[in-house]
Amino acid sequence: MNVVIVYNEPGEGATADELDVLDEVELVAKCLLELGHKPKQLGVTLDLSKAFNFLKEEKPDLAFNLAESIENHGALVHFVPALLDVLNIPYTGNPTVPIFITAGKHLTKMQLQAAGLPVTPTYKPEEVGKLKSGKYIVKPIWEEGSLGLDEESVFEVPLSNPERITALSSEKYFIEPYIAGREFNVSMLAKSGGVEVLAVAEIRFVDYPADKPHVLGFRSKWETDSFEYTHTVRNYDLGENGDKIAGKLADISVKCWETLGLRGYARVDFRMDEDGNPWVLEVNANPCISPDSGYYAACQRVGISFTQAVERIINDTIKK
Numbered sequence: 001m002n003v004v005i006v007y008n009e010p011g012e013g014a015t016a017d018e019l020d021v022l023d024e025v026e027l028v029a030k031c032l033l034e035l036g037h038k039p040k041q042l043g044v045t046l047d048l049s050k051a052f053n054f055l056k057e058e059k060p061d062l063a064f065n066l067a068e069s070i071e072n073h074g075a076l077v078h079f080v081p082a083l084l085d086v087l088n089i090p091y092t093g094n095p096t097v098p099i100f101i102t103a104g105k106h107l108t109k110m111q112l113q114a115a116g117l118p119v120t121p122t123y124k125p126e127e128v129g130k131l132k133s134g135k136y137i138v139k140p141i142w143e144e145g146s147l148g149l150d151e152e153s154v155f156e157v158p159l160s161n162p163e164r165i166t167a168l169s170s171e172k173y174f175i176e177p178y179i180a181g182r183e184f185n186v187s188m189l190a191k192s193g194g195v196e197v198l199a200v201a202e203i204r205f206v207d208y209p210a211d212k213p214h215v216l217g218f219r220s221k222w223e224t225d226s227f228e229y230t231h232t233v234r235n236y237d238l239g240e241n242g243d244k245i246a247g248k249l250a251d252i253s254v255k256c257w258e259t260l261g262l263r264g265y266a267r268v269d270f271r272m273d274e275d276g277n278p279w280v281l282e283v284n285a286n287p288c289i290s291p292d293s294g295y296y297a298a299c300q301r302v303g304i305s306f307t308q309a310v311e312r313i314i315n316d317t318i319k320k
Helices: 016-034 048-058 079-086 096-103 105-114 125-130 218-222 242-260 294-301 306-318
Strands: 002-008 038-044 062-065 134-140 154-157 173-177 182-191 194-205 232-235 265-272 278-284
Touching: 002 016, 002 048, 002 079, 016 038, 016 218, 016 306, 038 048, 048 079, 062 079, 062 306, 079 096, 096 105, 096 242, 096 278, 105 242, 105 278, 125 173, 182 242, 182 294, 182 306, 194 242, 194 294, 242 265, 242 278, 265 294, 294 306
Parallel strands: 002 038, 002 062
Antiparallel strands: 134 154, 134 173, 182 194, 182 265, 194 232, 265 278
């Protein structure tokens, strides 16, 4: 097949979270060649007419969608699958609606809550004065890669300076309770007739000072010389009751997949409170799949080569 790899083209001065998509493109192109396909590449910017004309001329059999944003705007991530829908080009990964819903973290929570899945309540920044005493975290609604998220996002009520929060736009930020517990992520891959949970990984915050919030933020993921990056590690040994924990998280993740109508591949992030209750933090419908990503590691963990993973992602598209 002629396959166009569609990705968000990093702009001038792009940061590490944007540039990482180039590693994904290289990996997928290599896998496609191994599978006997003919890959081409299309970097997408806000000039959507360029992408539209390229795709109309190429008429690919399939698009492999790696777009995680457009010019680093996470709120626009659904533009790429929407464009492919308009052109009637089959594409890998998740459809337009699930991509849009999961890009908006508050929208995801509304869908999951309606399905009876465990999510924490959300609040608007202007509601901070109504919150009960305790710790909370303010998050960007649309951004991926933990852009705009770090330990400074954690705050305690009552606030000495509530204006710091109320000044934030409710169109861009939301508040949820901060869960000071264990963090997990669950990677999933489509299989014939359904979905397979690849692995359940725990994200451990090693040697963090007692007063330092455990936040898997921008520094933890992208700033390689930071304390957060070097002291945040992925681990598959979940310790006591590990199998029970993994089973519970896997079951909830599959329900998230079914509730949101996901396809191809996805990742669900959790926090578990001190009473052992898991809470869905986020559903990522187009997680990073670069060779140093958690998703790639999950495939390795269960003995699936990434070429095999790419083949399964493609098969989940063309079966339609």
